[in-house]
Amino acid sequence: MSRPTIKDIAAEAGVALGTASRALSGNGSVATETRERVLAAAERLDFIPNAQARALRSERTETIGLLIPDVRNPFFAELAHVVEREARSSGLSVVLCSANEDPELMRQYMLVLRQQRVDGIIVAPFSTAHDTLQAVKGAGMPLVFVDRTIPGMDVPAVVSDTGAAIRDAVHALVSGGAQRLGFLSGPAQASTGVERLAEFTAAVEDIGIETVVQHGDFQEEAGHDGMRALLAAGVDAVLAADSRMTLGAVRECLETGIVPARDLPFIGFDDIAPFALLQPPLPLICQDLEGMATTAVRLLNAQLRGETPRTEHRLPAHLRLPTGEALTNPSTSTEAEVPHHD
Amino acid sequence: MSRPTIKDIAAEAGVALGTASRALSGNGSVATETRERVLAAAERLDFIPNAQARALRSERTETIGLLIPDVRNPFFAELAHVVEREARSSGLSVVLCSANEDPELMRQYMLVLRQQRVDGIIVAPFSTAHDTLQAVKGAGMPLVFVDRTIPGMDVPAVVSDTGAAIRDAVHALVSGGAQRLGFLSGPAQASTGVERLAEFTAAVEDIGIETVVQHGDFQEEAGHDGMRALLAAGVDAVLAADSRMTLGAVRECLETGIVPARDLPFIGFDDIAPFALLQPPLPLICQDLEGMATTAVRLLNAQLRGETPRTEHRLPAHLRLPTGEALTNPSTSTEAEVPHHD
């Protein structure tokens, strides 16, 4: 027989189809002896339940979607890993969609996930996808924003609180003697872009230092080009607003013969693997990636249980200096819970 | 209404259920005017077809599984990206499973994919998963191995041909004056581990140079520790057999105050993003990742069409020296086709 169905194993075990179903799914009561007979039959015939049929009937796929801008970005790869692990520990499979930084592709994936009837979606959204996401939310699909949010959309979101870390970074650079501070800013398209720029602006405002801001799109190329512009503008210290732009900026420096953090005070963003190869080590603003991923899954799970978690969850980022000393006071968090680690 | 079904849109359009189905799926003939009426109705009601029901009936999910050891490994992240893009261009969705380098987890995912009734699976297998994979193959599930293979399993596989590149690397190091050559080898558990060691052994045999081999498991930690051992053993040049071990080895060097490729002749493996931050640039053995991913999808597609492609496909890797000069002759490939790029 090509693919044994539950009917076949019922026959093999000498019980009715319904009984076999109950024995296999664990729902409903079955005599111990009967259950064992069914399980044995299933084993013998190498029965693999059809998730499609099960979902069609039960209206539950036990699957969630994770929609990220790009798997090749180590930050999101790590996020995917943790989300996946946490989801699995609550019995959920994850369909991972990598949108190649393309809002249109994100729209398409959103449709695929809806067709697949995933139980819910975790997404790092572009602001431009507002309409699509509103439609998804309107259709009653549980939704969680991670890393970025869309203000005013009333969707539970877990993001970093970078205010204190950015302030610390600015102060550290200024104490180091910076007089003309460069900032590699992200795009207005992402909430993180806007927020971090605002936080930077607020931080320098108190000090009254000269600044040069380069706007980019969170891509490596933008960091590369932006850094070139900053150097041309004669900055004497640099702060970057995300990991990929940091990567590009560092490359530009090295190509120009400047070693970041040695020849030029430089603070990067995110603790991703490539930066471990830098000598001297780069000071970094580190996000609580583990906490964000864990919280995102928890928020989605809460919605699957019918709860409506509050909208905004902020996990503190912190400045990590090469000495290992952190300047940021973690108590600035608006998230009361202790971050979870395994 | 909670979720419009095809029945609802049939009613809305004033046609029979079957007609609506044909109009929406494109199979079977429908009058142009009728089709437009149906499509309009679907649009109006925001109809999203239920992939579950469709798959249950058609026995086709239009979905494939991609099972890799770890998304956090940039090599596999990139592979996932290309596979995903190629699959999408032939109308297939990809369920990405990251096994966290754990054979047991790989086994579990294999089961999930079978439950989900994916149309086929692309996997970078552990040799220890032989039994599981044999069962999957036995069940008639189209299967393709990528990056690694399991000898004698009669499953189409697309892997790198690293023989020439490794020989070139050894020669380059020896010409550079190496007298005691260290090799960071992968595990016997992966075909790439065995092959590359054999190729290294063959390459040094002709020359009669002294060698020190450290065995690892393709993890960063193994590269780190292995490098320490090689340094203790007094090697004067090093070749690493994969990207993560290269990463670990480079870290160990830097911690010890040795700059790879400047203070110590060093050839790494795979052209992954982190290595772009190294100064001086690291000589690398580069695989044709794009070609492997593309070929893998093509081989799976062939099987979905009922063809039985030949078992082994080898794409040449090449040595890339910082000058940009490649020593390997690409004609060593056993793969006749021109690698595809987009």
Place this chain on the structure above:
DNA sequence: CTGTTAGCGCCTTCAC
């Protein structure tokens, strides 16, 4: 070209 009908494999009442 269109309407009708019969399941795909499973879960879930409802009787017994």
Place this chain on the structure above:
DNA sequence: GTGAAGGCGCTAACAG
């Protein structure tokens, strides 16, 4: 505790 029957949403085979 178990069996029988209905239906989830859709496609495919068959009439008309």
